[in-house]
Amino acid sequence: MQRLHCAHCGPRALEEWVHGEIFDLPDRLVDADNRDIDRAYMHNNTAGLIEEAWFHLYGCRRWQTFRRDTTTDLFV
């Protein structure tokens, strides 16, 4: 079973958590005119390390930031 290490509760099963936002700001805007469309719809869809928020719903009910490799699902 995969566990996420909560800063308040210790290691807890992934089923206790709700996935939130990926901090995925557009890093190669095609042009300045398209910036708002980019931010509204486009994604880097990174295969590799990303930074994202998880909510510890069945625990301390706090948002925390984690780094995950999307090719292995391992948290680092």
Place this chain on the structure above:
Amino acid sequence: MNEFTETKVQLNFATQKKSYDVVVIGGGGHGLSTAYHLAARHDITNVAVIERGYVGGGNTGRNTTVIRANYGIPEAVRFYQRSMEMYEELEAETDRWMMHNPKGLLWLCHTEAGVRREQARASVNQAFGTETVWIDPAEVKRLAPQVDLDPGGRGEMPVLGGSYHVRGATARHDRVVWALAEGAMLRGVDIIQHTEVRGLLRCGSRVTGVRTDAGDIAAGTVVCAVGGDVTSIADMADVRLPIRTHPLQAFVTNTYEQGFHPIVASGDMGFYLSQTARGEILAGQHIDPQPSFNRRSGIGFLSELSHRAMLLLPFLANLRILRQWTGSCDMSPDYSPIMGATGVDGFVITTGWGTWGFKAIPIGGHTLAEFIATGVAPALMAPFSLDRFERDRTLADRGSSGTH
């Protein structure tokens, strides 16, 4: 056509030449269907399909094979209705058996919101040309006697009725892939397996070919029909996509001898299942919430889905899970596909097939081939263009994916 009359499928794979009119990246359902229709309908046969693994071995080999057209918006109903009709004709057209099996699809609801949603679906479907009717619980019981109308026995999730999509069907995914590959090969298309596209050849911003691990290939048009890794190919062409890749998990059980005819889905309970030709019960649920390229299956999915499925269909308690697997779904923000021009000359895309790609294989390839051959997007395909996001013409249809 059936198993007794069929002869062996003739697949003769090629090695790459220096140049083609069209190079398709990805030998899955949509890539092969595009190549097949280019050759069969438009006489464009100087075509190559480049596949990293083996044909149909990516996400086409991981899907749950449901064919239906009961979508919630006019553009999608028309598009998938035509695809469903093409599936019905495809066995005769290719002279290959695809185990196409019309079953009917029951979409159940357990809440008042669900009732309103499914009644609206039936109305939209009838208005735009596909056969879906609202049915009451007695009719549900007649069509699928195994359904427990009071799942859990405490009146918490009563089956209040459902929409019945009369022409819903399943087909064997491998056979669809093999028939399209064979049909394309017979007309002169080169299908090249175990060859990976590592880069795109560019001339200015224009895409002029692909770089594979076996050398460069020049191409008049490059079609990206990749599932799961579409962003890495689009990045090579500097095309930004509104795609996130999520895993979707599924399982099959051992044989259920009594037979289970219709496809049954429940939006409120969040899963769908059908019986395969081997008698296995094939079940899938919503996509995993976090984007990932990982294809491992989890115990969390198994316990969650089997618990809910057994509430609705108690006979499942006597079956055992044989195997489970995971596919990668390229999800678009509005849950509709993205097809056609990318803004980069010579580079055409078909993506955003999320969890609804298999049912669209015939029409997806048919319309994209017409676009490549004529330069004009056919009416069925035009609404699904990539530029709909900047034009504020998104096609939101999340409730019809069945996997949200």
